[in-house]
Amino acid sequence: MNRASLLCLVTAVMLAGAVRAAAPITVTQKGLQFSVEDLNVSKGQVVVFVNDDRTAHNITVTGEGVNLNGGLQQPGAEFKVPFVKPGTYQVSCGIHPKMKLSVTVK
């Protein structure tokens, strides 16, 4: 299998996954809070974090052996996190650690 064919196969697998996944869920960051404290999503579902504050935020995801830092999220910016592995994750803001959200993936 040449490189182009492999790339097509990988893309097809990704797209197939995207088709099966439930619709994205939007969580807003406003008033230094997430719009929800707990969230249940299905495997592969995308959570879209929208910064509706005047200040920059950051999305940090930990749990199930994962430790991800999403970088600086400017006011108005979206940040998409597809949760592909079942388990429980803690989402917080590295700049404002009081902002917390628990995500359960089934």
Place this chain on the structure above:
Amino acid sequence: MAHQFPVGFDMPVHDRSRISLAVLLCGALYICNCLAGSESTGSVATGADPRTLLADFRRPAAMPVTKSNPTTPEKVALGQMLFFDPRLSGSGVISCATCHNPALGWTDALPKGLGHMGGRLGRHTPTILDVAYGEPFFWDGRAATLEDQAKGPLTSAAEMNMPAEQAVKRILSIPGYVTAFEYAFPGKAVSVDTIAAAIASYERTVVSNSAPFDKWVAGDEGAISTAAKRGFALFNGKANCAVCHSGWRMTDDGFHDIGISGSDRGRAAIAPGIVQLEYAFKTPTLRNVNQRAPYMHDGSLTTLSAVIDHYDTGFVSRPSLDTQMHRLSLAPEDKADLLAFLDTLTSVDSPAVVPQLPQ
């Protein structure tokens, strides 16, 4: 399978995409960033009536409840004694109140605190005023709870120098404390955890009273001066203070590099790998702020005027500088109005009671 991504805030987008694909192919959680928006502006910044923002600064009606350590009168009474008791230090001469002196705004009026045997500590002593409402604790946020915070200075060799085991032994040697612990923590042994829980319970009762600003927020037009009202508009607009000093305590409980020169890395030492947390320190409350000079994490600014000058033009530019920091071009009358506003945040609080200590 563990995936550790010490991704800096300034990582190029193409690098993020590469990492995202790699994580996806590993079958783990992946992440992609869509920087779709542009910077928003507050309503005051666009010229709207600043009174429309007053609701954002209204004091909460109720105290927060700490489920892991519910406040009881017995814990508060015990914590009050522990807070003021120098016998809880290795030298026998330092109490929590030595640095968090209620007569000095619950701090010590020093640029940097004095610890065991008079040793100079690394940072300015933060106030404990209204700590019931905020987290995490310390300038660098290394304590997630007030209980954890209380253990820090107690057991630090540089501060109170009282190892946990020694603290328990000393408490058990004082019969009055043994009884007080039995009342406060029935069925529990004296430990550093119960010591800290009692101190935290007391500290949560240290709450500022209603200030002139609160009366204005509640609708009393005469509660603050016209200059202070202009200062409030500046605070939310041109001076851009409220972007971090938000809410009724005037703090976002967040961490920002505001350009104080020095080598103290602040939050970055606790949460490494994030450029914007280098030299970043917790936003302090502004309640009763005119009673707490000197200012900043290093106590380097002696007056509130100097603090305003710092935000105006005095900060150091570096990659970690908060993106909200920019030269303000404040006129002298703007600075006077800001000072007038800050003065309205001070309340007349009930005098702290220094308790009779158990023998």
